Amino acid sequence: MTVRNLQYLFQPASIAVIGASNRPHSVGATVYRNVLDGGFHGAIHAVNPKHATLAGRPVYPDVASLPAPPDLAVICTPAATVPGLVHQLGAAGTRAVIVLSAGLDGAAPGGGTLRQAMLTAARPWLLRVLGPNCLGLLVPGIGLNASFAPVGALPGRLAFVSQSGALVTTVLDWARTRGIGFSSFVSLGDGSDVDVGDLLDYLAGDPGTDAILLYVESVRHARKFMSAARSAARGKPTLIVKAGRSQDAAKAAFSHTGALAGADLVYDAALRRAGMLRVLNTEALFDAVAMLARPRPLHGERLAILTNGGGAGVMAVDALVAANGTLATLAPQTVEALSQVLPATWSHGNPVDIIGDAPPERYRDALAVLQGAPEVDAVLLLHAPTAIVPSAAIATRLLPLLQSGGRPVLTCWLGGDSVAAARRLCLDAGLPVFDTPEGAVQGFGQLVQYRRNQALLMQVPAALAGAEADRAGARARVAALVAAGTLRVGEADSKAILAAYGIPVARTVVVETADQAIAAAADIGYPVAVKLLSPDVVHKTDVGGVVLDIDHPDALRAALADIPRRLAQHQPGARIAGYTVQQMVRRPRAVELIVGISTDPVFGPVVLFGQGGIAVEVVADQAVALPPLNRVLAADLVGRTRVAKLLAGYRDRPAADFDALCDALVRIGQMACDLPELAELDINPLLADSAGVVALDARMRLTAVAPGSDPLARLAILPYPDELEQRWPWAGGTVTIRPVRPEDGPAHQAFFAALSAEDIHFRLFAALRELSPAQLARFTQIDYAREMAFIATREGAAGQPETLGVARVVADPDNVRGEFAVTVRTDLKARGLGHLLMTRLIDYCRARGLAELTGTVLPDNVRMLALAQALGFTTRRADDLVELRLDLAPGGQA
Structure with missing residues (x-):
C-alpha cells in the first residue's frame, strides 16, 4: 500500500493534456475543454505534434518541449504510445499521470503487455498511474476536471471512487440535480497502479473529505484493501456498493461449507469487518449519498414518524417492520407534550398523525417535541400535499429546526410538482430528501447499519475460556497427513485436530472389521453410532452410510453388514476404507449447527456458521466471517443467522450456552490462521444446547503448501503475532x-x-x-x-x-x-x-x-x-x- 506522490494527482500545481485535440467528440478534445473550463488556476499545457494552438493557447509537439514538467499529465493517446510517454514524463520530473487510453492488454514490442511496460516505465520515478481505461479525475475544490465526463462536479466534502466509468457519469448527473458536492471524484479504470486501497488511505487523511463512497466490482489485494478500509472507516463514514452479487451455480465441493460460503457472503463479511456500510443497488446508493453528504450522528435505532396523513404513516411503519427496524414507543410525557400543541384528534401514538389540515406551526411544534424526546433517535417527516397550506410554506417554517436539531431528520415530500419547491428548499439546505416512505425507511436503515458496524469495532471482547490450544500437536498431525498424501481427512483425524484446539468432540474410533468395531463399542459404551469411511463418498447419509442408536453387539454387526449393501446400491464402485464407531450423544434439545472453514480466492480463509443438519443447503441459513475472531465478532456472526433465535431458547427449551459456542467459533478461527494447509473444514452437525457444544461429525480438506512460503500470506487480516x-x-x-x-x-x-x-x-x-x-x-x-x-x-x-x-x-x-x-x-x-x-x-x-x-x-x-x-x-x-x-x-x- 502506498500514498506516495498521490498529492500530485489530487493537488497538482500544473497539468499537461497529452493528445489534446480539437476533433469533435474525441477524448483529447473533451478532456482539454474540461480542464480549461473547470476553473483550474495552475498552468495548463497541451501536447500534440499536429497542432500549433488550441483554444487560443500554444500546443507543444512533445513532452520534451514543455516549459516545465507538469505535476500531473493526462494521457489521451493510443495504447501503444503510453509506455514511452510515461517514461518521458517520469524522466522529466512528473510524478502522477492519468491514463485514459484503453487497450493496454495488447502486446508490447519487447515482450509482455503494454500495461506491464507502462508500469515498468513508471517505477524508477515513483510516478503514480491512475487507470488505464478510466474516465479521469475531478477535484472541484481546485477547479480540476481532468476527465471526459459530460458534466462537472459541485464542490463538497464527499469523495467518490468508482471502478465503473458509466456509474461515474450517472452519479455526477444525479448529484448535480440534488445539489450534492464532492471533494474528489475518481474513476479507477483498471487500477493497475493506484487502486482502491491506495485511495482509501489517501482520502482517510484528506482534511477536505468527510465521507467516502466506493463502487467496487472486484478486489485484488485483500490485505491491502482490508487494512486501508479499516483505517478509513474508523475515521470517516465509508460506504460501498459491491457489484456482482449473484453467484454461479454452486460448484462441486468437498464439504457443505465449500458450497455455502459464496463470494458475495465473503465480501459482505469483509466489508462488515472493516466497519463500512454496504448498499446493494443504485437506488440505495443515491439514498446513501444523500445521507452521507450531510452526516449527522445517530445515537440509537428508534424512529419516530411525523405525518399529516395516516396512510403514509402506515406505509412507513410497514416498511420499517419489514426491515426489522425499531419504531419508537413514545413516553407518556412526550404524548402529553404533543397533546399540548396538536388537536385532540391526533393519533396519540407513533406515527404521529397531526391531521391533514396542519398549518406550518403545527409541524414545527410537533417536530420540536420529537426532537427533544429522549426515547426518539431519529425522525421521519412525511408530508402529503393539500390545498390548505402550500408545502413550501411548511418547509420554510421547518428549516431552522431541521438544520439545528441534534437528531437526524429524514424528509419525504410525497407528490410531484406541488411539493417540488419544498423538496428544493430542503435540498438546498443540505437535508436528506426522499420521494417515498419506503425510500426514507431504507435511508434510515443505512444509518442504523452503519452505526451497528461502527459499534462492532468499539466492543471489547472477553477473554477466551478453557485450555490453550495444542497448536504444535495439531500442526504436527496436519504435516503428517500431508506428507502421507492424505488430503481428504476423515472423521477421526479431523476430530483429533479439533480436540487439539479445545473443541468438544464425540469420542470416535476408526475400525476395519466387525470384531474391532465391537471392541471399540464396548470401550466407548453403548449406545453408539457407526459411519462409513470412504474416499469416494462426500455425504455419508446420502448412501446409507450412517446408522445411529446402536445399543448392542448384534445390532452393530447387522449395521456393518447393511452399510456395504446400501453403498453398492447408491454408489456402485465406491471404495470402503473402514468405519468409525462413535459415542452416541443423546441431547434431544440441542440445535444442529454447521461450522466450517472455506478458502475464498480473494480474501483467503473464512469461517462459516449456520443451521446444520442434512438439509443444510436447502435451509441456506448461514453467515461468514474473516478470521481471526474474538468473542464479539463470533457473537455477531451467530446473530446474523435465523438459527440464532432458536439458540436463544423458546417455550420449555433453555437457551444454548452462548459463551461455549462463541469460544468454539473463536477456536475455529484460530485454526484457520494457524494451519495454512487447511483448505476446508466441515463440522456438521455441531450440537449446541444449555450444556455446551459438541462436534458429532467433521472432515477436512488439506492442500500442500510450498516450502518457504509465508504461512500468513493467504490471510486478509493479520492475526495476533x-x-x-x-x-x-x-x-x-x-x-x-x-x-x-x-x-x-x-x-x-x-x-x-x-x-x-x-x-x-x-x-x-x-x-x-x-x-x-x-x-x-x-x-x-x-x-x-x-x-x-x-x-x-x-x-x-x-x-x-x-x-x-x-x-x-x-x-x-x-x-x-x-x-x-x-x-x-x-x-x-x-x-x-x-x-x-x-x-x-x-x-x-x-x-x-x-x-x-x-x-x-x-x-x-x-x-x-x-x-x-x-x-x-x-x-x-x-x-x-x-x-x-x-x-x-x-x-x-x-
Missing part, C-alpha cells in the same frame, strides 16, 4: 512484553486509570479522566499490518493480567516512517521499563523495514526527552513541541 511475545528480566523479576490484543481492554482501562494527570497530559496533550469506548478500542484493537503496540504485562494481585506500560508505533502507508509513543504506569517510573519497551519497539521497527521513527513531546516532559537522548534520537524544537527522530537505516543512529 504470538511469535513476538518475550519474557524479559525487570526489577528483580520478569515481565512479559508482547503485542496488545483486543482482550486487553479491561487491563488497559485500569492502566489508564493508574496514570497521573500529568502523565495523561504528556501522552495525549489533553486532560482526560477515562478512555471512551472508541478510544479504548483504538488502543487495543489494532491492525497488525500497519501498527504495533507492545505492552509490558504481568499477573496482578487478583490473578488477572495487569498492564504496566505500552510503546506503540503507527507506520505510514508506505512503510517508511513510523510515529511512536510510550507510556509507563506512574508508580513504576524510573525503573527502566520505558527503556525496555522502547528497545523492543525499535528492534521491531528495524525488522519491519521502517527507515525512521518519529515522535512529538512537550518540552517539560523531561523524562521522555532523557530517554529519547539515551536511545539516540535527535531533537528539534518546533513551536511549543519537541520533535524526535531516530534513523533506523543501516548505519543510522541507534
Whole structure:
C-alpha cells in the first residue's frame, strides 16, 4: 500500500493534456475543454505534434518541449504510445499521470503487455498511474476536471471512487440535480497502479473529505484493501456498493461449507469487518449519498414518524417492520407534550398523525417535541400535499429546526410538482430528501447499519475460556497427513485436530472389521453410532452410510453388514476404507449447527456458521466471517443467522450456552490462521444446547503448501503475532512484553486509570479522566499490518493480567516512517521499563523495514526527552513541541 506522490494527482500545481485535440467528440478534445473550463488556476499545457494552438493557447509537439514538467499529465493517446510517454514524463520530473487510453492488454514490442511496460516505465520515478481505461479525475475544490465526463462536479466534502466509468457519469448527473458536492471524484479504470486501497488511505487523511463512497466490482489485494478500509472507516463514514452479487451455480465441493460460503457472503463479511456500510443497488446508493453528504450522528435505532396523513404513516411503519427496524414507543410525557400543541384528534401514538389540515406551526411544534424526546433517535417527516397550506410554506417554517436539531431528520415530500419547491428548499439546505416512505425507511436503515458496524469495532471482547490450544500437536498431525498424501481427512483425524484446539468432540474410533468395531463399542459404551469411511463418498447419509442408536453387539454387526449393501446400491464402485464407531450423544434439545472453514480466492480463509443438519443447503441459513475472531465478532456472526433465535431458547427449551459456542467459533478461527494447509473444514452437525457444544461429525480438506512460503500470506487480516511475545528480566523479576490484543481492554482501562494527570497530559496533550469506548478500542484493537503496540504485562494481585506500560508505533502507508509513543504506569517510573519497551519497539521497527521513527513531546516532559537522548534520537524544537527522530537505516543512529 502506498500514498506516495498521490498529492500530485489530487493537488497538482500544473497539468499537461497529452493528445489534446480539437476533433469533435474525441477524448483529447473533451478532456482539454474540461480542464480549461473547470476553473483550474495552475498552468495548463497541451501536447500534440499536429497542432500549433488550441483554444487560443500554444500546443507543444512533445513532452520534451514543455516549459516545465507538469505535476500531473493526462494521457489521451493510443495504447501503444503510453509506455514511452510515461517514461518521458517520469524522466522529466512528473510524478502522477492519468491514463485514459484503453487497450493496454495488447502486446508490447519487447515482450509482455503494454500495461506491464507502462508500469515498468513508471517505477524508477515513483510516478503514480491512475487507470488505464478510466474516465479521469475531478477535484472541484481546485477547479480540476481532468476527465471526459459530460458534466462537472459541485464542490463538497464527499469523495467518490468508482471502478465503473458509466456509474461515474450517472452519479455526477444525479448529484448535480440534488445539489450534492464532492471533494474528489475518481474513476479507477483498471487500477493497475493506484487502486482502491491506495485511495482509501489517501482520502482517510484528506482534511477536505468527510465521507467516502466506493463502487467496487472486484478486489485484488485483500490485505491491502482490508487494512486501508479499516483505517478509513474508523475515521470517516465509508460506504460501498459491491457489484456482482449473484453467484454461479454452486460448484462441486468437498464439504457443505465449500458450497455455502459464496463470494458475495465473503465480501459482505469483509466489508462488515472493516466497519463500512454496504448498499446493494443504485437506488440505495443515491439514498446513501444523500445521507452521507450531510452526516449527522445517530445515537440509537428508534424512529419516530411525523405525518399529516395516516396512510403514509402506515406505509412507513410497514416498511420499517419489514426491515426489522425499531419504531419508537413514545413516553407518556412526550404524548402529553404533543397533546399540548396538536388537536385532540391526533393519533396519540407513533406515527404521529397531526391531521391533514396542519398549518406550518403545527409541524414545527410537533417536530420540536420529537426532537427533544429522549426515547426518539431519529425522525421521519412525511408530508402529503393539500390545498390548505402550500408545502413550501411548511418547509420554510421547518428549516431552522431541521438544520439545528441534534437528531437526524429524514424528509419525504410525497407528490410531484406541488411539493417540488419544498423538496428544493430542503435540498438546498443540505437535508436528506426522499420521494417515498419506503425510500426514507431504507435511508434510515443505512444509518442504523452503519452505526451497528461502527459499534462492532468499539466492543471489547472477553477473554477466551478453557485450555490453550495444542497448536504444535495439531500442526504436527496436519504435516503428517500431508506428507502421507492424505488430503481428504476423515472423521477421526479431523476430530483429533479439533480436540487439539479445545473443541468438544464425540469420542470416535476408526475400525476395519466387525470384531474391532465391537471392541471399540464396548470401550466407548453403548449406545453408539457407526459411519462409513470412504474416499469416494462426500455425504455419508446420502448412501446409507450412517446408522445411529446402536445399543448392542448384534445390532452393530447387522449395521456393518447393511452399510456395504446400501453403498453398492447408491454408489456402485465406491471404495470402503473402514468405519468409525462413535459415542452416541443423546441431547434431544440441542440445535444442529454447521461450522466450517472455506478458502475464498480473494480474501483467503473464512469461517462459516449456520443451521446444520442434512438439509443444510436447502435451509441456506448461514453467515461468514474473516478470521481471526474474538468473542464479539463470533457473537455477531451467530446473530446474523435465523438459527440464532432458536439458540436463544423458546417455550420449555433453555437457551444454548452462548459463551461455549462463541469460544468454539473463536477456536475455529484460530485454526484457520494457524494451519495454512487447511483448505476446508466441515463440522456438521455441531450440537449446541444449555450444556455446551459438541462436534458429532467433521472432515477436512488439506492442500500442500510450498516450502518457504509465508504461512500468513493467504490471510486478509493479520492475526495476533504470538511469535513476538518475550519474557524479559525487570526489577528483580520478569515481565512479559508482547503485542496488545483486543482482550486487553479491561487491563488497559485500569492502566489508564493508574496514570497521573500529568502523565495523561504528556501522552495525549489533553486532560482526560477515562478512555471512551472508541478510544479504548483504538488502543487495543489494532491492525497488525500497519501498527504495533507492545505492552509490558504481568499477573496482578487478583490473578488477572495487569498492564504496566505500552510503546506503540503507527507506520505510514508506505512503510517508511513510523510515529511512536510510550507510556509507563506512574508508580513504576524510573525503573527502566520505558527503556525496555522502547528497545523492543525499535528492534521491531528495524525488522519491519521502517527507515525512521518519529515522535512529538512537550518540552517539560523531561523524562521522555532523557530517554529519547539515551536511545539516540535527535531533537528539534518546533513551536511549543519537541520533535524526535531516530534513523533506523543501516548505519543510522541507534
